[in-house]
Amino acid sequence: MSHTLGIRQAQKQKTRQALLDAALGLLEEQSLSSLGLREVTRAVGVAPTAFYRHFRSIPDLGVALVEEALGSLHPMIRTTVTAADNSEERIARAIELIAGHVDAFPAHVRFIARERHGGVQPVRDAIRDQLARFAEEVKDELAKDRESAGWSEDDLLMLAHLYVDQMLITASLFLEAMEDTEEDRERVVQVASRQMRLISIGRHHWLD
Amino acid sequence: MSHTLGIRQAQKQKTRQALLDAALGLLEEQSLSSLGLREVTRAVGVAPTAFYRHFRSIPDLGVALVEEALGSLHPMIRTTVTAADNSEERIARAIELIAGHVDAFPAHVRFIARERHGGVQPVRDAIRDQLARFAEEVKDELAKDRESAGWSEDDLLMLAHLYVDQMLITASLFLEAMEDTEEDRERVVQVASRQMRLISIGRHHWLD
DNA sequence: AAATCCAGAGAACAGTTGTTAACTGGATGA
DNA sequence: TCATCCAGTTAACAACTGTTCTCTGGATTT
Structure with missing residues (x-):
């Protein structure tokens, strides 16, 4: 080809x-x-x-940067959310993966966090569209899980958005902590893990 | 005086x-x-x-804008989180309050969302500090609740940060929806309410 | 009433910006 | 081999930028 x-x-x-x-x-x-x-x-x-x-x-170049930063990330998202072990391990793996991505592509992550609400509309739109795609994909993966039995489509999507936003927040925290000590970076891991865990607990008891 | x-x-x-x-x-x-x-x-x-x-x-002016946008918001935060009714009502009230604030001060909200990760360090720092203060205050209010019995200080703070970030995400969604139809705005209310509810459920079962 | 202060005006500076038009020279396809 | 193409160059444009220094005139203080 x-x-x-x-x-x-x-x-x-x-x-x-x-x-x-x-x-x-x-x-x-x-x-x-x-x-x-x-x-x-x-x-x-x-x-x-x-x-x-x-x-x-320049806005046109910005849109191209969005594609470069997020376009190739979709398969990664799918496999991360999928991993079907116990959820504690899954959370640890997801956090680790985010940390690794931030370390490998800090400029890309900074660009997305900065321009998501930035002053250039076509770029904001491009980022919003990509994140919406992520949310859809996360939703699809969540739907496959047996824990999602009885969930409405709307509720799955709202949870997916919650996860996507949380990933971005976590990535941004890792970015800020890049110059910090290993101790500080470990604190970020701890906080992010617990937040993810709390969301997962909420998910588990959603239908009570 | x-x-x-x-x-x-x-x-x-x-x-x-x-x-x-x-x-x-x-x-x-x-x-x-x-x-x-x-x-x-x-x-x-x-x-x-x-x-x-x-x-x-200009960065100096930006820092002054942060103070103007967030400085007077602290009492509002405290009373919102405090409201001691059943949690479903409390969530509805909080969402309503956020929506009202976005309607009343859209430019302030946009500024904070935009510059939180923006390109001007002193402004980023000022916003980070104000949000950290919010989180501390939310933590203090959460600590008074009987549902927080047995919670560590660290876990209260991580939950407070989760709430603060969620408020910002919700505010940003309302901002984007300002020009939309009433139906779209109602959808934002629905999604934000459910996300808040899911977090509250996670909080309720945290110590299981 | 006189002396001081100081928010804002005015002019000038060297540098910067995006965009246009006309060009060059090596790769391309007939 | 020769005509065509087109990525990158050069030069020039009006408009804009932040910052300096000097000045003014009304409010403030003595």
Whole structure:
């Protein structure tokens, strides 16, 4: 299926990726709405006008970043929620997975947390759509669980959203704690685990 | 205690407030990190240099906005969490109160949601501190409840943070739904109520 | 009444921004 | 091989930015 790109297409994609990478780097200390097109091209080492060969505008680049940050995460979500062991182990595994992802892609996580409510509407919309997809997928996985017997579709979706939001909160906490001591990071793990556990307990007694 | 201000001090405070109001208005369509000092003074109708009589910089103004948006909210939080009726009524009351606050101060709510993870560190810090204060206060109120018997201090605080984050998520949902139909807004109420209920159920069975 | 203060105005600065148009030169396809 | 394409360049534009220094005139204090 994958067609080998010509020299020209390959070089173009390389520049495009460099623009995305540079933007992501610059966004560690500012918001997308203050990111300048010249700033990005300067960081890459390319002429300002070259930007237009790849993106219509900065918001357009932002939407591409959303896709890069969240698009490839869907399979990961599904397998994480699925894992059918006892729920205590499952929680620990999920937290660990979040921590690992934050460590591996801190800039991506920061970007999503920052721009989810940021000043650029097309980007907010793109993030909202991706998170809604996550929630749908989590809902589908939850539905397979025998503990979901008797649950309405609406209630499954509200629980799924609760889980998704909680994942984001946890990821953001890990991000803030990245420069902290191992002790502080362990506290984050503890708090996040207990919050997840409390939600799971609520889920278990929902139909009482 | 309150000393009547002289004409000069009064006029100065008026200009300062006008700067804060104008900034808050401009921030509905962008982030603080892209807000310009000249942009703000232009909106107020004063010379750019007048800005420096009130704030050292834009981040400084942002910190003042955090105080304005959250500083006066502490008593409200306490009384809301306190209300000692049955928990179903309490949840409905809390949701209603959040909805009312979002309707009354949408720009403040948007600002907090946007800048909590925004690109300006001093502002992020100020918001984090205020939310941590909220969590402490919620913890204190929860501790008074007989349902909290046997709870550790740490667990009370983690539950308080869960509640505070949930309030913010709910507020943000109401904000997004402001332009929507009454039906959509009602759906937000339903989902938020159920999420709060699920957390309360988890709380109730925490010590099992 | 006179001296002091100080919020705001005005002008000027060096740098920055997004966008346009016309170009170059190597990859591409006939 | 030769004509076409197109990613990236160069130059120029009007508009904008934060910050400095100097000045003004009404409120405040003595």
